[in-house]
Amino acid sequence: MKTFRLDNALPVDTTIPDSSLVVLIGAAGSGQSTWARTWPATQVLELDRFRALVSDDAGDQEATDDAVFALQTVLEARLARRKMTVVDATNCEQAVRGNLIATARRHGVPTVALVVPTPASLCVDRQKDRPANRRVPEQAVLAQHAAMVDAWPGLPGEGFDHVVAENLYRLEALLRPLSDARRAELGWDGSEGLGELLLVRRYFGAEILPMWRWRDGSQLAGGDRVAEIRLGADRIVLALRNDVDGAGDVGFEVLVGCPAGDECEGQAWAPVCNVADLLRALTGELMHDPDVRCTVHGGADDVDLEADDHDLQDDDPEGRADLEGQYADAVRA
Numbered sequence: 001m002k003t004f005r006l007d008n009a010l011p012v013d014t015t016i017p018d019s020s021l022v023v024l025i026g027a028a029g030s031g032q033s034t035w036a037r038t039w040p041a042t043q044v045l046e047l048d049r050f051r052a053l054v055s056d057d058a059g060d061q062e063a064t065d066d067a068v069f070a071l072q073t074v075l076e077a078r079l080a081r082r083k084m085t086v087v088d089a090t091n092c093e094q095a096v097r098g099n100l101i102a103t104a105r106r107h108g109v110p111t112v113a114l115v116v117p118t119p120a121s122l123c124v125d126r127q128k129d130r131p132a133n134r135r136v137p138e139q140a141v142l143a144q145h146a147a148m149v150d151a152w153p154g155l156p157g158e159g160f161d162h163v164v165a166e167n168l169y170r171l172e173a174l175l176r177p178l179s180d181a182r183r184a185e186l187g188w189d190g191s192e193g194l195g196e197l198l199l200v201r202r203y204f205g206a207e208i209l210p211m212w213r214w215r216d217g218s219q220l221a222g223g224d225r226v227a228e229i230r231l232g233a234d235r236i237v238l239a240l241r242n243d244v245d246g247a248g249d250v251g252f253e254v255l256v257g258c259p260a261g262d263e264c265e266g267q268a269w270a271p272v273c274n275v276a277d278l279l280r281a282l283t284g285e286l287m288h289d290p291d292v293r294c295t296v297h298g299g300a301d302d303v304d305l306e307a308d309d310h311d312l313q314d315d316d317p318e319g320r321a322d323l324e325g326q327y328a329d330a331v332r333a
Helices: 032-036 047-055 061-080 094-106 120-129 138-158 171-186 197-204 206-211 275-283 310-315 320-332
Strands: 021-025 044-046 085-088 111-115 162-164 212-214 225-231 234-244 249-256 268-272
Touching: 021 032, 021 094, 021 138, 032 044, 032 085, 044 047, 044 061, 047 061, 047 085, 061 085, 061 094, 094 111, 094 138, 111 138, 120 138, 197 206, 206 212, 206 225, 206 275, 234 268, 234 275, 249 275, 268 275
Parallel strands: 021 085, 021 111, 044 085, 111 162
Antiparallel strands: 212 225, 225 234, 234 249, 249 268
16 A cells, blocks of 8 residues: 655645635545635535536436536636636546646646645545445545555646645634634624524524524413424424423423324424424424323323323323223223
8 A cells, every 4th residue: 555755756835826726636535625625615616516416416426427517617617717716526537637737727827736645544444434325435545545646746747836735724714714604603793693593503403594483472382482483384383491301401392283183272392402303393203202292181101192081081190081981882892
């Protein structure tokens, strides 16, 4: 297995012009995408993303030709405007790099090769945690890594104006926009920020926020604050509980159907902790959760929710009246 060393074969370079084409070079799993995230998302052209755009599957290798065509079209448009552009792919093949260099030259944009020399063993190990459709076979990863090592000394000769290999200071570029976004969320930039929606986002994700509406003044939840998530004809009603389990904890519950039946005139509530619970509530699956509690029938530990005569259950916690009724029905049958 070949190893990569920063020796005297090439001078150390840390130059990345503001308007340039940055070509990331490294085996699958080397961490190119981490480096790519140090630039704004609009400046990054990720091959996997283009595969997903043309085939709905980022790992669809049969869609690679179409993905490359789409990426090339966007690349041409960006470089024609002399926009900073980063190509996030393995780029271990010389022919691929040659095409990118030629495109940059047509538009008079300088080129930068950013080599990511992660050890081959680590690149292979990282495949284990990837989804099946994104997992690259070990032999393919090793071949990519070997090609990257072989290419390193000759990159200037290929036409790259600058060649760098992790000897960059890019952490601030990654952290600053994240910090700015967080300050804006907290209102530290002089804006209103997200305020109470920070809790909503923590539980259910940022995608839910545009559909979230508080229903202030509603007494549906016994005085606790009520909200709803609405999209078209779909609606999910939630309550913000400020004393979960009597421990003073904060959490959300969602309004679901009562397991006792549609004729129940009460409200049944179930705890929700994430967006997966919201989907279960919308599809009706959550109403069968053991933690559902109804304002009329209580919870699963209180009474037999399947009993026919709920008026008898107040004095019959074991549900014997219901059992006697079932026995009588069986005898009559």
